[in-house]
Amino acid sequence: MQQHDEGFRGGTSRAVRLESFGGPGALAVQDVPAPEAGDGQIRVRVTAAGLNPMDWFMTSDAETAARFGLSLPCGFGTDYAGVVDQVGGGSKGYAIGDRVFGAALSRAVADYVVVDADGTIVSGVAHHTPDGVDDRTAATLSIAGSTAAAALAILDLGPDDTVLIGGAGGGVGVFAVQLARIAGARVIGTGSPSSAQYLRSLGADPVAYGDGLAARVRGLDARPLTAALDLHGTDAVHVARELGVPDNRICTIAAVVDGIPAANGASAGPDALENIARLVAAGRLRVPIAATFPVTDIRAAVELQASRHAHGKVVVDL
Secondary structure, three states, rough: OOOOOOOOOOOOEEEEEOOOOOHHHHEEEEEEEEOOOOOOOOEEEEEEEEEOOHHHHOOOOOOHHOOOOOOOOOOOOOEEEHHHHHHHOOOOOOOOOOEEEEEEOOOEOEHHHHHHHOOOOOOOEEEEOOOOOOOOHHHHOOHHHHHHHHHHHHHOOOOOEEEEEEEOOOHHHHHHHHHHHHHOOEEEEEEHHHHHHHHHOOEEEEOOOOOOHHHHHOOOOOOOOOEEEEOOOOOHHHHHHHOOOOOOHEEEEOOOOOOEEEEEHOOOOOOOOHHHHHHHHHHOOOOOOEEEEEHHHHHHHHHHHHHOOOOOOEEEEE
């Protein structure tokens, strides 16, 4: 095993842990043994971790945690970015000093994360971070980016499409709106009245969510609606159906609706995240960072992310 010793903290490291499931108050920064890379694994010195709704949802109670294979004591967070500082035997494609980003289910908010060199979100997965993408931005890509890519692959948008994206101002919406625009589609994005300027900055035509949404969409000077993606619940699904969009051109990520395809990050194409990272590096896709917090303020970071009032991603620095 190859190891870079600079910054190694005598065998211990910091990690955000839960000794009981619950809200942000259950989170604590603890000193834990630093993990070691085994055969076929790499260890990453994490510099930034991006937060997602799934992080606090998974750890909100014991029953939900069990559905994701989590048990106490439990880590927290899934998206990370950093630098490879250990390479286990037989690990190919990575070297000490490589900048990487990826996902490690409910253990990413920590000084170190060990992932498989050829892994999954459960075992941990890494991708090379392109030049021109900083670590804070890279730490936001994995979950939201792969989820948006999977959903848009189902919709197969093109220049003749007008797509309604429900919950367009959220973490997945940041990617979904811009990827839809890159595909040539017109985007109508739902959000609160206060998010209208933010949605315009992403390339969407904003429309307020809530009662009367179908009438507001009809009232826009737009081509007929041809597709819809609901990132929050089912409102966009019902409006799309009312406006004549066929079920096979509607997609959800957070709700199950009979006849409507659903997407999640695990179903994204194998090159989806690398493609997104390249778009970011080329300046064609931007990821607004709403706020950054030191790891010692993890509770405040999660409270902001869970409030759904942050216009952009919330990142924890390590």
